[in-house]
Amino acid sequence: MNQSNKINTFSISRLFVYTLLIIASFLSIFPFYWMFVMATNHNSAINNLPPAVIPGSQLVTNFTNVINTIDFFGAILNSLIVATFATAGTLFICSLAGFAFAKLHFKGKNILFIAILVTMMIPPQLGLIPQYIIITKLGWLNDLRAIIVPGLIDAFGIFWMRQYISSNVPDELMDAAKIDGCSTFRVYWNITVPVIIPAFATLAIIKFMYMWNDFLWPLVVLRDQSSHTIQVALRGLIDNYVRDNGMILSGTFWATVPLVIVFLLLNRLFISSLTEGAVKS
Amino acid sequence: MAQIEMNKQTAPKDSPLSEKKKESFHGYLYISPFFVLFAIFGLFPILFSFYLAFQRWNGLGEMEFMGLQNFKWILTDPLFWKALSNTMIMWVLGTLPQLVIGIILAYALNSVLIKFKSFFRVSIFMPYVTSTVAVAIVFGIMFNSQEFGLVNAILGNFGFDPINWGSSEWGVKIAISTMVFWRWVGYNTIIYLAGLQGIPNDLYEAATIDGASIRQKIQYITIPMLRPIIILTVFTSTIGALQLFTEPLIFIGRTYREEGITVVLYLYREAFSNSAFGPASATAVILFGIIIIFSTINVIIANRLAR
Numbered sequence: 001m002n003q004s005n006k007i008n009t010f011s012i013s014r015l016f017v018y019t020l021l022i023i024a025s026f027l028s029i030f031p032f033y034w035m036f037v038m039a040t041n042h043n044s045a046i047n048n049l050p051p052a053v054i055p056g057s058q059l060v061t062n063f064t065n066v067i068n069t070i071d072f073f074g075a076i077l078n079s080l081i082v083a084t085f086a087t088a089g090t091l092f093i094c095s096l097a098g099f100a101f102a103k104l105h106f107k108g109k110n111i112l113f114i115a116i117l118v119t120m121m122i123p124p125q126l127g128l129i130p131q132y133i134i135i136t137k138l139g140w141l142n143d144l145r146a147i148i149v150p151g152l153i154d155a156f157g158i159f160w161m162r163q164y165i166s167s168n169v170p171d172e173l174m175d176a177a178k179i180d181g182c183s184t185f186r187v188y189w190n191i192t193v194p195v196i197i198p199a200f201a202t203l204a205i206i207k208f209m210y211m212w213n214d215f216l217w218p219l220v221v222l223r224d225q226s227s228h229t230i231q232v233a234l235r236g237l238i239d240n241y242v243r244d245n246g247m248i249l250s251g252t253f254w255a256t257v258p259l260v261i262v263f264l265l266l267n268r269l270f271i272s273s274l275t276e277g278a279v280k281s
Numbered sequence: 282m283a284q285i286e287m288n289k290q291t292a293p294k295d296s297p298l299s300e301k302k303k304e305s306f307h308g309y310l311y312i313s314p315f316f317v318l319f320a321i322f323g324l325f326p327i328l329f330s331f332y333l334a335f336q337r338w339n340g341l342g343e344m345e346f347m348g349l350q351n352f353k354w355i356l357t358d359p360l361f362w363k364a365l366s367n368t369m370i371m372w373v374l375g376t377l378p379q380l381v382i383g384i385i386l387a388y389a390l391n392s393v394l395i396k397f398k399s400f401f402r403v404s405i406f407m408p409y410v411t412s413t414v415a416v417a418i419v420f421g422i423m424f425n426s427q428e429f430g431l432v433n434a435i436l437g438n439f440g441f442d443p444i445n446w447g448s449s450e451w452g453v454k455i456a457i458s459t460m461v462f463w464r465w466v467g468y469n470t471i472i473y474l475a476g477l478q479g480i481p482n483d484l485y486e487a488a489t490i491d492g493a494s495i496r497q498k499i500q501y502i503t504i505p506m507l508r509p510i511i512i513l514t515v516f517t518s519t520i521g522a523l524q525l526f527t528e529p530l531i532f533i534g535r536t537y538r539e540e541g542i543t544v545v546l547y548l549y550r551e552a553f554s555n556s557a558f559g560p561a562s563a564t565a566v567i568l569f570g571i572i573i574i575f576s577t578i579n580v581i582i583a584n585r586l587a588r
Contacts, residue, residue: 013495017389024386025404028467031419032407034431038422046422049429049437097312105301106308112316119319121576123524125545126569127326129333129552129562133340134326150322158315184307213412215527216545220553231414235531238418245422252415263410267403274409275471 032260039250046245062250069240071225072251075233082144082229083211086151090207091200094154098161099188103174113162120155128220135221142224151211157203164199165192202273212259230255333562340558351563361564363539364547371454371543372522375461380514383466387473388503405467416464417531424456453533453540460528469514476510477503512583519575523568544568
């Protein structure tokens with residue numbers, strides 16, 4: 001094979017790879033762009049042939065219509081409350097349990113840990129109806145606690161924290177602290193927690209995104225409009241008799257923007273967190 | 282899986298027994314929040330689902346024991362079988378292409394000489410950050426059945442007649458599968474990419490010296506080395522596909538059109554539209570059984586391949 005031939009095949013495969021990646025990126029990004037186009041166009045623009053592909057002038061009108069149809073900011077606030085409390089609570093509960101599994105000695109530890117892993121295999125729909133009944137009995141229907149409290153159960157989080165603590169918090173440090181008379185809780189709080197901040201970041205991203213995007217469970221227990229999270233509220237937009245697509249996509253666009261911005265700012269952390277979690281488990 | 286370690290505890294200086302007891306007590310205390318919450322919102326509901334599957338109940342009045350009647354009723358309901366076959370078809374249409382294209386994209390992203398790597402990575406991953414509801418709404422409008430719907434307009438440019446995405450047998454399934462595909466393909470790409478980056482470069486270099494072509498390298502190095510990750514993604518995406526709910530609910534709405542109904546949507550309809558908690562619970566139990574069967578098949582195939 002001579003030199004020029006080699007360069008030739010080389011650049012052809014490179015061209016192919018670039019074309020592939022550009023098409024894939026375009027198809028990935030286009031729906032976001034199109035959402036914005038529709039969010040700024042009048043509903044009738046959607047009925048045009050060819051369809052609109054450049055932004056229009058109805059940005060404010062469409063969003064005003066959204067606000068008149070659903071309680072957009074209220075729903076965003078509800079989602080923020082749900083996701084924040086569930087995430088904070090999960091971080092605490094899971095790191096404490098992970099700490100116990102990694103560093104403390106008690107009978108039945110291994111079996112209990114395996115039991116937690118087994119719960120990860122159960123599909124969430126299996127208990128859906130009784131869960132709904134329990135929430136009704138507790139009087140938590142239309143109450144954000146109905147989402148937050150069950151959201152604190154996170155078997156993966158315990159697994160994740162245990163693995164991280166096992167391999168990143170040295171036993172010597174623990175023993176030294178104990179000899180100095182530290183209580184186990186202080187060993188957790190003052191020694192373990194500062195070391196496991198990266199594990200917190202990963203779990204927080206996974207959990208927050210999960211809670212923010214969750215749909216089936218909030219749909220079941222949050223019936224009243226004032227309690228809707230943003231995902232349930234978005235569904236309210238398409239449930240109308242009059243389908244105003246400009247308005248619908250305006251709501252969808254503005255509900256999507258916050259998470260996309262956070263993602264773009266922290267993209268490395270996001271991508272590694274969300275995929276590492278899957279691979280490690 | 283977790284490696285289980287047992288460390289020898291250095292004996293505490295004074296009153297070893299009480300120290301040990303104290304540590305045990307703290308251990309149980311620290312793991313108790315999970316178990317208490319799981320007992321209330323996890324274990325009890327699951328057991329109660331199995332119980333409800335044998336009852337007739339609308340959520341308010343008295344329960345009535347039905348024996349296997351609920352199961353019989355569901356397994357003879359044509360709509361249930363329709364829902365099951367829809368779920369399977371959309372699993373094939375939405376999931377399998379995702380895995381194939383994911384590997385190809387990961388391979389492209391892993392090419393050494395590509396510039397703008399992080400741009401490609403971020404844009405391909407971005408759909409995953411979008412909520413399923415938002416994806417379903419946007420694609421639902423793109424897949425408008427009229428000729429001016431975006432997808433139909435594009436097809437029209439190539440001389441195709443508009444397709445009735447909203448209510449034709451295959452139109453509904455293709456539209457829903459596309460939503461699933463779009464949201465997850467980038468996620469799987471990045472997982473495969475992580476796997477590819479774990480393959481030592483020496484292997485490829487040795488193969489190049491031996492004169493292997495790109496296709497041979499993929500076939501004999503990449504695919505075998507990626508096998509555990511491929512098994513993982515098949516496993517998780519299969520379980521996800523069996524639980525498909527949001528996309529069809531948003532796309533076909535409260536009509537529960539039979540072209541797009543899935544098993545979980547069927548369950549949801551039984552429970553919260555028809556207040557038939559017994560049949561709905563029986564459906565949940567059947568779904569659980571299906572997931573166990575699929576997981577077992579997956580494990581068996583994985584073990585075969587690993588040998």
